[in-house]
Amino acid sequence: MKIQIQKNEFNSYLNIVEKALPIRSTIPAINNILLQSDNKKLTLTATNLELAIKVTIPFEGEAGAILLPSKIVDIVRYLPETDASLDLNWETFRINIESGPSNFLLNGSDPADYPLIEEISLPEGAFKIKTSTLKQVLREVVFVASTEESRPAFNGVLFEFKENGITLTASDTYRLVIREITGYSFSFEKQRYLIPAKSLRELMKVLDEDAEYVSIFPDREQLVFYFNNIHFMTRVLNEKYPDVRGVIPKQYQTRIKVERKPLEETISRATLLAEGINQVIQLEIADQLIKVKVSSQLGSMEETLPTAQEGDPLAIYVNSRFILDILKVVEEKELFIDLHGKEGPIIFRIPDDENFLYLVLPIKMG
Amino acid sequence: MTQSRRTIFLADMQSFYASVEIARNPSLRGKPLVVCGDPALRHGIVLAASPEAKAYGIKSGQPAWECRRLCPWTVFVRPHMQTYIDYSLRITRIFEQFTDRVAPYSIDEQFLDLTGCEKIFGPPREIAAAMIKRVWEETGVRCRIGHGENPLQAKMACDRFAKHSKAGYFELNHDNYSVYTKDLPIGDLFGVGHRMERNFHRMGVRTIGHLAGLPRETLVRRWGVNGELLWLNAHGIDYSTVPPAVGSAAVQKGVGQSLTLPRDYAALKEIEVVLLEMTEEVCYRARALGRRGTIVNVYCRGADFDHPSGFSRQKKLPEATAFATDVYPFVCRLFRRHWDGKPVRTLGVALTGLVDCREQQLSFFSRQEKKNALNRAMDVVRQRYGKTGLFRAASLTPGAQLFPRATRIGGHEA
Numbered sequence: 005m006k007i008q009i010q011k012n013e014f015n016s017y018l019n020i021v022e023k024a025l026p027i028r029s030t031i032p033a034i035n036n037i038l039l040q041s042d043n044k045k046l047t048l049t050a051t052n053l054e055l056a057i058k059v060t061i062p063f064e065g066e067a068g069a070i071l072l073p074s075k076i077v078d079i080v081r082y083l084p085e086t087d088a089s090l091d092l093n094w095e096t097f098r099i100n101i102e103s104g105p106s107n108f109l110l111n112g113s114d115p116a117d118y119p120l121i122e123e124i125s126l127p128e129g130a131f132k133i134k135t136s137t138l139k140q141v142l143r144e145v146v147f148v149a150s151t152e153e154s155r156p157a158f159n160g161v162l163f164e165f166k167e168n169g170i171t172l173t174a175s176d177t178y179r180l181v182i183r184e185i186t187g188y189s190f191s192f193e194k195q196r197y198l199i200p201a202k203s204l205r206e207l208m209k210v211l212d213e214d215a216e217y218v219s220i221f222p223d224r225e226q227l228v229f230y231f232n233n234i235h236f237m238t239r240v241l242n243e244k245y246p247d248v249r250g251v252i253p254k255q256y257q258t259r260i261k262v263e264r265k266p267l268e269e270t271i272s273r274a275t276l277l278a279e280g281i282n283q284v285i286q287l288e289i290a291d292q293l294i295k296v297k298v299s300s301q302l303g304s305m306e307e308t309l310p311t312a313q314e315g316d317p318l319a320i321y322v323n324s325r326f327i328l329d330i331l332k333v334v335e336e337k338e339l340f341i342d343l344h345g346k347e348g349p350i351i352f353r354i355p356d357d358e359n360f361l362y363l364v365l366p367i368k369m370g
Numbered sequence: 371m372t373q374s375r376r377t378i379f380l381a382d383m384q385s386f387y388a389s390v391e392i393a394r395n396p397s398l399r400g401k402p403l404v405v406c407g408d409p410a411l412r413h414g415i416v417l418a419a420s421p422e423a424k425a426y427g428i429k430s431g432q433p434a435w436e437c438r439r440l441c442p443w444t445v446f447v448r449p450h451m452q453t454y455i456d457y458s459l460r461i462t463r464i465f466e467q468f469t470d471r472v473a474p475y476s477i478d479e480q481f482l483d484l485t486g487c488e489k490i491f492g493p494p495r496e497i498a499a500a501m502i503k504r505v506w507e508e509t510g511v512r513c514r515i516g517h518g519e520n521p522l523q524a525k526m527a528c529d530r531f532a533k534h535s536k537a538g539y540f541e542l543n544h545d546n547y548s549v550y551t552k553d554l555p556i557g558d559l560f561g562v563g564h565r566m567e568r569n570f571h572r573m574g575v576r577t578i579g580h581l582a583g584l585p586r587e588t589l590v591r592r593w594g595v596n597g598e599l600l601w602l603n604a605h606g607i608d609y610s611t612v613p614p615a616v617g618s619a620a621v622q623k624g625v626g627q628s629l630t631l632p633r634d635y636a637a638l639k640e641i642e643v644v645l646l647e648m649t650e651e652v653c654y655r656a657r658a659l660g661r662r663g664t665i666v667n668v669y670c671r672g673a674d675f676d677h678p679s680g681f682s683r684q685k686k687l688p689e690a691t692a693f694a695t696d697v698y699p700f701v702c703r704l705f706r707r708h709w710d711g712k713p714v715r716t717l718g719v720a721l722t723g724l725v726d727c728r729e730q731q732l733s734f735f736s737r738q739e740k741k742n743a744l745n746r747a748m749d750v751v752r753q754r755y756g757k758t759g760l761f762r763a764a765s766l767t768p769g770a771q772l773f774p775r776a777t778r779i780g781g782h783e784a
Binding site for chain 1: 664688690725726727728729730731732733734735
């Protein structure tokens with residue numbers, strides 16, 4: 005079967021499915037991209053068994069299937085001309101790619117070895133969210149999840165589907181982020197799904213604002229994100245997520261209101277002298293001022309910023325990276341920081357937004 | 371870059387353990403003496419030999435039976451490690467009367483910075499003679515002193531010249547360094563081991579002078595920083611000052627222990643008991659330094675000499691710790707993954723990537739606070755009643771090494 009392709013368009017599909025290719029796998033078949041045709045449409049699928057991405061392209065041609073070697077991604081990217089033809093042989097699994105003066109002959113393989121990925125159609129009552137909103141909340145949450153493999157539950161982001169929205173939770177045992185989004189209606193079972201942060205990092209890369217909305221729905225043991233004819237299917241982690249809300253104190257001892265950008269810049273400067281894995285800086289809050297201090301073997305620095313302070317004065321040690329992370333992902337001009345004594349958590353809140361919370365535990369100096 | 375002229379000494383004690391034994395028992399003087407552990411327990415290797423014994427070809431590291439073959443009337447003495455430490459410290463005290471900048475480099479070598487002391491004690495040659503005399507009179511140990519303008523020159527002066535001179539003193543400086551060292555074999559250069567010596571021979575470099583004659587870039591290209599360092603050594607250039615004392619927390623990046631088992635262990639259960647004991651010890655020492663480790667390393671060497679086997683593997687810990695209960699699971703995991711199942715002769719555990727203990731990143735679930743209190747209590751008991759004052763029940767099972775080793779220092783008799 006011969007297909008006429010536009011280099012840039014076909015390349016963009018391949019770039020999306022490529023995100024699900026395994027880095028290296030002991031199952032040879034999944035190192036390939038599955039191409040299927042059923043008279044009405046063409047689909048491209050890749051999976052690393054944790055994440056599967058399927059792109060559907062409207063197309064009329066004969067039915068068949070073939071495994072394309074992952075090299076095809078680069079081959080299409082570097083084709084000399086914008087027009088190309090792809091000639092697929094369903095029996096011999098040979099692929100012939102022609103573009104201008106260039107002619108590739110590739111050996112594909114038998115799709116029979118490929119894991120079965122069920123046909124999923126968009127159900128009624130899926131959770132429908134604006135792409136830009138989903139992108140921002142993922143940005144606020146995913147970075148907190150741990151990449152350390154000793155506590156698998158914390159490698160995930162918890163999606164809790166509730167009456168009229170979702171609560172997203174992530175933690176790495178040193179910090180915690182909770183983001184709620186409300187005002188949505190959907191009709192599947194209100195349940196908790198623990199989604200690998202690794203999958204969500206890939207999702208953030210492929211979410212395209214050309215699609216105004218993303219539909220989210222569960223399907224068997226996975227959660228599906230559907231947009232622009234793309235099925236992004238991620239496995240659900242089978243781990244119990246510990247109850248982390250217990251660490252949030254009811255009442256703060258100190259509250260300060262800070263301007264985000266100046267604080268970010270001050271802490272960035274302080275970090276230049278922070279050392280070791282803990283990147284310790286000290287925050288001293290007193291007399292409507294916040295003083296950022298560092299002292300390490302490299303030297304020391306301090307810088308003072310005005311703040312609106314409520315409650316007790318306090319001096320506290322903290323990992324500067326944990327603070328910079330949050331100051332970089334939120335977009336608000338001002339933030340509240342609630343403090344709870346020297347060894348209590350530091351909580352970042354957005355004014356007039358009850359639905360967000362970022363909590364960091366401090367460093368104890370012995 | 372020109373270096374200011376400094377006066378650096380390296381003082382080396384001749385056949386240190388053997389000399390101390392002779393000082394304790396003068397009737398041994400003049401006899402071929404060997405300090406050596408109990409052959410039955412495989413510690414029967416030569417730790418030190420007196421000059422008389424060395425004359426028969428006896429060298430450190432040889433098995434005891436070989437000494438007997440070389441010289442049947444060798445006198446064997448069991449080691450007394452605590453005494454050697456005491457003597458070493460006494461010698462340090464003597465040097466400290468000349469300068470406050472004394473840095474022990476090993477049990478029988480110390481670096482001294484005497485820059486400026488000439489004004490008080492006279493020329494370096496006389497200071498060295500006074501030091502040699504006092505050490506001899508007060509401890510009965512013969513000491514040799516290498517003098518240089520940096521630690522490297524002092525070390526080279528001592529190892530290559532002072533040790534073979536009657537006065538026990540030799541001076542190298544920027545002016546005479548190349549004259550004296552250029553014809554020495556390349557293996558005599560500080561920093562060149564067997565492997566590097568072979569590499570140099572393959573390049574046609576046989577003397578220190580040959581190496582000094584090569585362009586610096588050639589060395590950098592082949593061996594990077596290390597190559598450049600050797601090139602500098604060949605020229606007598608060393609930018610370091612008297613190194614800070616070994617064992618100080620400022621330089622220590624890791625704590626480790628390795629141990630040659632009294633017999634070959636083949637049972638995983640027995641091996642894991644020893645690994646647990648070593649993990650305890652290593653964590654205890656890290657805590658004593660006020661530090662925690664972020665990386666654990668496990669070392670293993672197989673019993674079969676003809677077919678060397680074994681491994682040294684490390685793993686990053688999820689968080690910095692100095693608690694055996696945190697570290698031990700990773701030790702076992704590393705060992706089980708890499709062990710080939712063959713009998714084991716030597717085992718080692720090390721905790722590296724040390725970070726300051728005083729900084730503790732609080733976490734939602736860790737029981738660091740509780741563990742800290744528990745371990746502090748355990749440390750107090752052990753400091754007062756010794757390592758056998760409080761121990762794990764596993765140390766009572768077959769294969770455990772805690773009790774056999776509790777009365778030893780560095781694996782040798784105290």
